[in-house]
Amino acid sequence: MPSRFFPLYNIDQPIGPGMPNKLDDVLLVQALFIEVSRFDANDWLQDVPIQARSLATSGVFDDTLKQWIWAFQRWAVKKFGGAFFKADGIIHPMPVASSIDLSVQFKSGRHSTLAFLCNRLWRHNRQAYLKIGDDYNVPWIPEGWGS
Secondary structure: OOOOOOOOOOOOOEEEOOOOOOOOHHHHHHHHHHHHHOOOOOOOHHOHHHHHHHOOOOOOHHHHHHHHHHHHHHHHHHEEEEEEOOOHHHHOOOOOOOOOHHHOEEOOEEEHHHHHHHHHHHHHHHHHHHHHHHHHOOOOOOOOOOO
């Protein structure tokens, strides 16, 4: 049976309380959340307090991003179960072993929050998804694949 693969964004270090929160990683996750929120207003976004519903691409992990991560993860756990997703308030890098490995599952069997976020935006708006990579100069791995 044929299968379809799509580009996945990944980060270098975890994002969340007490995590490295690297500027480029945080910018990417903020941009993904902002775009996917345009389509998820009736899903997880309604669980973000009204005063925190405005997220900016600042590159800084703050209380607003913390609340967005928690709301998205809790919604994923509620919708798909704790066996598939973990609500820990942290966006972990995907467990990619090589440049052609598209694994989105950790050894625990749980799926990557980042992969799920990428997949949701890809399914809603492919152009917006790819534009994030262009806007934030996210390189294609292996090099040259996006050319």
